[in-house]
Amino acid sequence: MNDLLIRNARVAARGPEPCDVRITGGRIAAIGADLPAAAAELDAAGGMLTPSFVELHCHLDATLTAGTPRPNRSGTLWEGIALWSEIKPTLDEDSVYRRARKTLLWMLSHGVTHVRTHVDICDPSLVALRALLRLRADLRGTLDLQLVAFPQEGFYAYADGEALMLESIALGVDCLGGIPHFEITREDGVRSVERILSLAREHQRRVDIHCDETDDDQSRFVEVMAARTLREGLEGRVTASHLTASHGYHGAYAGKLIGYMRRAGLHVVTNPLDNSVLQGRFDGYPMRRGHARIKEMLQAGLNVACGHDSVMDPWYPMGDGDPLKAAFVLMHYAQLIGADERPWLFRMLTGMPAAAFGLERHAVVEGAPADLILWDVPTEDEALRRLPARRAVLRNGTIVAERSAVGMSVLGEPLDTTPPV
Structure with missing residues (x-):
């Protein structure tokens, strides 16, 4: 019609x-x-x-695997990572395809027409990536899918991480990802950001990095992302996801950092469903909320999107792919409840993620x-x-x-x- x-x-x-x-x-x-x-x-x-909604952050390779091989009994990020390490060797292309397609149909029913998914490439056979490349082709024109090559276990911490990234580029991923705070040393984390952005410029890809998803207020890789984005001339093509460490930054440092992020044209994705339950696990009381300094970033003019993140996987056993539910949670946790603040929420599901996705009008x-x-x-x-x-x-x-x-x-x-x- x-x-x-x-x-x-x-x-x-x-x-x-x-x-x-x-x-x-x-x-x-x-x-x-x-x-x-x-x-x-x-x-x-x-x-x-x-x-329509633009879902800028999810993990379709892991979707609908909650309870496999057993439930995440502690509900922690670390037990989720351990469970995923057990699940990954059992993956086959058809099962990844079926689970991901089912979740995408759920998303479509909620009004999502564009999706960016991170795909774990720390797998020599790249089973999940191959499944999602096939799904991307099958759904093109109905629901557009961007694939991020995501080294879940580290770009350098995982053997052959860089080689697998290069193979993923050759297979046709849309974006390059990373996880610098998960590298063994800070030096490796910095080096990973610099190399990933260099590859993005060389191969003309967008970037979306899991960055500073930790409660450690000394995790400050987003400043490296901002600096490298400027040096590589990638302004407007780089996204920093999570940034939960920023909730512990000193105000003076946070203000300076947000200024440089804006100068670099960094996009930001906050994921309130997962991070509200995964972060703050090392805190006593009072316990931090577990998301980035969203209000300050919005007020400074940064382009900020709200992502759903997990849908029934080892990290988050709930969810049905509805971005509006993520925005509802963010409205409370980020205190975006004022009459002048609530309009941001729909923009964080539509025009703002669309800009990071590269959509027109x-x-x-x-x-x-x-x-x-x-x-x-x-x-x-x-x-x-x-x-x-x-x-x-x-x-x-x-x-x-x-x-x-x-x-x-x-x-x-x-x-x-x-x-x-």
């Missing part, structure tokens, strides 16, 4: 009064009052129309791609308060998910919400 008229929709940028939105050839052709009739029409009945404006969510609620505040199911999801003007009296369907089939046994 590439030619469609949506009537009586509320578009935030145009004020509280409903308007009509015409979609032609997969793009928004016109927005206004009482637009001429079309062959296909959909009455929004005063519901909100927003850009991801907004409800004339000329933009018709990647949209139709809601039954009239405002963003009501969506955050009620966390409702989406009424319809459009990709390039085609309805790819919609709710009916019998439930949600995705790509014309009933959505299966049951996890693997």
Whole structure:
């Protein structure tokens, strides 16, 4: 359905009064009052129309493996890493493909049309990467997938880490990742950041690094990322994910650092679901919240996205791929509850991650791609308060998910919400 008229929709940028939105050839052709009739029409009945969600941080290779080979009984990051090390040798390409596809259909039902996933490449056979490359090709045009080559066990700490990164580049990953705080020495962490950004410039890839995901306030690799981004000329193409150590930084250092991050054009991803439960484990009371200095970064003009991160894996046994639930948690933990602060939350799921993803004009404006969510609620505040199911999801003007009296369907089939046994 590439030619469609949506009537009586509320578009935030145009004020509280409903308007009509015409979609032609997969793009928004016109927005206004009482637009001429079309062959296909959909009455929004005063519901909100927003850009689709962009999920900038998840791990589809590990999704839906929670409880395998046993539950994470401590709920800690470290037990999760140990469990993943046991799971990884048992992976096969078809099972990774099936689990990841199921999770992506869940995400699509929630309005996610673009996903960036980190894929563990500390595996000589690169089984998970090969599965997700196949899935990326199969879903192209319905849901766009960016793959990050992520050395989970370290770029230098893992044998042949650099060689596996080069092989991943040759196979066609979109982004290069790293985990400098997990390297054996600080020197290796610094060296890993410098080498990864050098490779990104050489091979024209984006960068998304798990950075300073620790409670150690001496973990300061994001400053290396900012400096190297400037030296390599990669401004606007580099993302720093997590940055939980920043919640322990001295205010003077944090202020200086945020200034350099902005100068380097770094994008930031915060992951409130996982980090609210994984961080602070070495604290007594009071216990830190476990996420980056989000409010200060937003106020300084940094581009900040909110990610879902794990979906039922060894690190986080909950989740269904709905970014709105992550934003709901962030609203509380980051104290983004003020009337002037809440509007950031939807932007952190739409336009801000879209900028890091490299999308054009991801907004409800004339000329933009018709990647949209139709809601039954009239405002963003009501969506955050009620966390409702989406009424319809459009990709390039085609309805790819919609709710009916019998439930949600995705790509014309009933959505299966049951996890693997």
